[in-house]
Amino acid sequence: MTSEKDHRRSVWIYLFILAFAAMAAGLSDQVYSNFFKDAYDVSAVQRGLIEFPRETPGVLVFILLSLLSSLGDIRVAMVAQILSIFGLLWLGLLTPPFAVMLVFLLINSFGGHLWMPLQESIGMSLIRDESRAGSLIGRFKGVTMAFSLIAALVVFVGFRTELFSFTSQIKTVFLIAAALLLVNFILLFALDRKTGRPQETGIEITSRKRLRLVFRKEYKFFYLLAIVFGVQKQIMFVYAPWVLIDLLDKKTDTLAMLGMIGGLAGIFFVPALGRWIDRFGIKKMLYADALSFVGVYIVYGILSAGFSSGWLMTAGLPVLLAFALFIIDRMSMQMGIIRSLYLRSIIRSPSELAPTLTTGQAMDHVVSIICATGGGLIWSIWGPQYIFFLAAGLSLINFFVAVKVKEKVSDPEQPHTASS
Numbered sequence: 001m002t003s004e005k006d007h008r009r010s011v012w013i014y015l016f017i018l019a020f021a022a023m024a025a026g027l028s029d030q031v032y033s034n035f036f037k038d039a040y041d042v043s044a045v046q047r048g049l050i051e052f053p054r055e056t057p058g059v060l061v062f063i064l065l066s067l068l069s070s071l072g073d074i075r076v077a078m079v080a081q082i083l084s085i086f087g088l089l090w091l092g093l094l095t096p097p098f099a100v101m102l103v104f105l106l107i108n109s110f111g112g113h114l115w116m117p118l119q120e121s122i123g124m125s126l127i128r129d130e131s132r133a134g135s136l137i138g139r140f141k142g143v144t145m146a147f148s149l150i151a152a153l154v155v156f157v158g159f160r161t162e163l164f165s166f167t168s169q170i171k172t173v174f175l176i177a178a179a180l181l182l183v184n185f186i187l188l189f190a191l192d193r194k195t196g197r198p199q200e201t202g203i204e205i206t207s208r209k210r211l212r213l214v215f216r217k218e219y220k221f222f223y224l225l226a227i228v229f230g231v232q233k234q235i236m237f238v239y240a241p242w243v244l245i246d247l248l249d250k251k252t253d254t255l256a257m258l259g260m261i262g263g264l265a266g267i268f269f270v271p272a273l274g275r276w277i278d279r280f281g282i283k284k285m286l287y288a289d290a291l292s293f294v295g296v297y298i299v300y301g302i303l304s305a306g307f308s309s310g311w312l313m314t315a316g317l318p319v320l321l322a323f324a325l326f327i328i329d330r331m332s333m334q335m336g337i338i339r340s341l342y343l344r345s346i347i348r349s350p351s352e353l354a355p356t357l358t359t360g361q362a363m364d365h366v367v368s369i370i371c372a373t374g375g376g377l378i379w380s381i382w383g384p385q386y387i388f389f390l391a392a393g394l395s396l397i398n399f400f401v402a403v404k405v406k407e408k409v410s411d412p413e414q415p416h417t418a419s420s
């Protein structure tokens with residue numbers, strides 16, 4: 001057992017890593033839709049097709065994790081930063097032809113998707129008090145939201161003052177993101193220097209000879225949640241912003257402003273979400289998760305139908321409502337910690353946590369690719385509203401899982417708080 005002082009030091013290092021990762025994502029991933037529109041003038045169909053190279057690494061990342069797993073989680077996380085930096089540098093220094101841009105986007109995406117399961121597994125390894133697991137994960141997410149807010153502020157000021165531009169050859173915003181990831185690489189390197197004796201940091205450093213995809217009957221509801229998340233994620237990252245960009249002609253500074261509002265609300269919302277999980281349990285929060293997505297997407301579908309057909313004004317109250325939905329949707333995505341904590345509560349062995357998270361990530365990305373490419377066609381042929389109505393219908397699966405999950409009486413000595 002590590003000392004309390006060593007554990008606090010580990011938590012603080014991890015918080016700094018989360019902070020820089022959130023800043024970098026806010027200056028790259030969160031502005032890609034505007035980048036594609038301004039630099040390449042893509043259509044809705046093309047926007048959907050772009051998600052194929054962007055999401056494919058999420059399906060294949062387990063192969064890369066398997067090849068690198070003998071390095072240990074922190075060193076693999078360092079590799080992830082290098083890949084992301086390389087992709088961002090070329091996107092920032094050049095405006096390559098569309099096909100070449102997709103190659104650098106793919107490299108950057110490999111780094112980001114490699115980091116995702118490692119970020120979660122390292123964070124969960126820092127949990128010591130099971131009764132406050134939700135609160136600690138909420139604290140981690142709160143830091144991410146806070147620095148996403150700072151990133152949104154930087155984007156807003158940068159594009160409003162024309163310091164940043166997607167029509168110039170040099171994309172300064174991407175270069176800043178790459179610099180932040182370089183700082184993260186240094187932090188991870190410093191952390192790795194301490195892991196010669198893992199007890200100094202409190203982080204369980206895995207040395208798996210082979211990372212495999214884990215398919216177990218006990219985890220079936222987690223897999224269902226992961227699949228639905230693949231749909232919800234594409235709506236949040238691709239088509240919800242595209243309503244604002246394509247139908248309402250909103251620019252990067254507007255989306256950054258909405259990101260700031262969502263980030264500010266998230267600073268309070270996410271830690272509260274962690275406390276609600278501890279107080280009400282995973283089952284009740286799964287109901288809340290399902291309700292939030294179904295409600296948001298039904299209203300989003302009605303609004304997008306109105307904007308595209310002309311029976312709703314593209315100014316005034318309807319636009320303000322679209323802005324509000326955009327913010328709520330971003331906040332709803334943070335409820336993914338419920339899914340992760342649910343898996344942790346039923347996991348058979350701690351060694352299966354990272355590979356099972358990776359399995360869920362691979363499944364949600366397969367669905368993401370299908371949803372992104374199919375969504376662009378649905379948008380162009382039938383109308384944008386049907387994408388949102390379909391997503392609302394699929395989100396009802398979250399209700400089904402909530403019904404099936406059985407809450408267990410919490411025992412302070414046992415990590416399991418729910419079962420399937």
